[in-house]
Amino acid sequence: ETGVTQTPRHLVMGMTNKKSLKCEQHLGHNAMYWYKQSAKKPLELMFVYSLEERVENNSVPSRFSPECPNSSHLFLHLHTLQPEDSALYLCASSQDTGRETQYFGPGTRLLVL
């Protein structure tokens, strides 16, 4: 596979469930990102990892827990979510966290019931 991949593409979960989103980049990049895309709103940056270390956490609720085991993989662990967390979650990567272009995955459409 090439580029940035995300699994699953769709996810429906109850508020008491625990699930994880997975992102994998095949571009040899050192930086990875999680974004939230809600209807009628700009993309919101959630987390930034550089060389497997978290460098930014934009006041995201603790029910979202990121994990970056290596520079190619990024996870977003979800637990006790709220209906307002329903959104498209996009993963992106770039060569580093500087002025490099970010390349996006296809996203995971999450619905919280």
Place this chain on the structure above:
Amino acid sequence: AQTVTQSQPEMSVQEAETVTLSCTYDTSESDYYLFWYKQPPSRQMILVIRQEAYKQQNATENRFSVNFQKAAKSFSLKISDSQLGDAAMYFCAYWVWGGSQGNLIFGKGTKLSVKP
């Protein structure tokens, strides 16, 4: 606050015609990068074009070109010879330093429809 404004929530263009999508931004920085991304129904965000703020020459990529007016903080996208495959959401964004690393700031997007 650093913001990006796309004033056209929806636009429509006839196939083979030209359309221009507008974008304005607000930043106090002098060195930054600007981007247009396309998001088709498949949801994959695809880079369309990139412009370095220090360059006066407008970027072009085949049928896509920008009109970058730095003083006016304007960054519009022109699509020439529109094709059905151009139908998508288009997002304007700029990169700026924020904290310990750069951040991409996005607009709300413009939905482009292409009529056959």
